[in-house]
Amino acid sequence: MVIIKILKIPVLCIIFSFSISCGVKANYTSEKFQKSFFNIGYKEVYYALQESNKHFKRVIAxxxxxxxxxxxxxxxxxxxxxxxxxxxxEIEYRHINNPKNHYMIWVKPVKHGLPIRKEQIDQTFELKDGTKASYSTKIARRFNLLVFEKNGWQYVLNINKAVSDKVTPEILVEIANSVNP
Incomplete structure (x- = not known):
């Protein structure tokens, strides 16, 4: 019994040290993770939205x-x-340690929107304001999309297929309904 108790202490110290070292690594990884996005033109959402509003000469809700x-x-x-x-x-939402938690929003003027063919649509929904929304599991290989138009903008909500059991089409419709002009 004494040997087991003595062995428990080093094992606990090793586990504790490992968890601390993993925490330190996560911080470094987070900085590296962020930098990888900044290097390809991403920035804080607020600043990117301001830049986009100025570019398009109108407000994106x-x-x-x-x-x-x-x-x-x-x-x-x-x-x-x-x-x-x-x-x-574009907006990207990511989880550094869980890559399947990946959600994107694309917004562009309707006249330059993503064309959607009938055979690509799995379901059609009606938003609270009467707008039609198309849900597709066929347009993108790794993402399910909800596409709708509001105020001259086309919105594309993209969710990783790996989390489609948690983020259903109905939840994407709720998100679409939360866009207020």
């Missing part, structure tokens, strides 16, 4: 609600490519 899964980071950017047809505002 965002959903108030987010999916009921954990996120550790959010990033935004304006994609301002040649011409106007590919310009869009």
């Amino acid at each position: 965002l959903p108030v609600q987010i999916p009921p899964i954990g996120f550790t980071h959010s990033f935004g950017r304006l994609s301002d490519l040649d011409g106007d047809s590919n310009d869009e505002f």
Whole structure:
């Protein structure tokens, strides 16, 4: 019995040391994780939204609600490519230790929106304001999409298919309904 008690102390110390070292590593990884997004043009959502409002010369209303899964980071950017047809505002929500918790919002003017064919639509929903929303599991390989239009903008809510049991089409509709002009 004495040997077992003596062995427990070093084992607990090793486990405690490991958990501390993992915590330190997570902080370093978080900084590296953030930097990887900043290096490809992402920034804080607020600043990216301001830049996008100025670029498009009108205000983009965002959903108030987010999916009921954990996120550790959010990033935004304006994609301002040649011409106007590919310009869009993007937000990414990520969890550093759980890559399947990945949610994106794309917003662009309706006239340059993502075309959706009938065969790509799994379900159609009606939002509270009467707007039609199309849900698709076929457009993107790893994401389910809810696409709808409000106030001259096309919104595309993208959720990783790996969390589709937690973020159902109905939840995406709730999120879409939280966009207020």
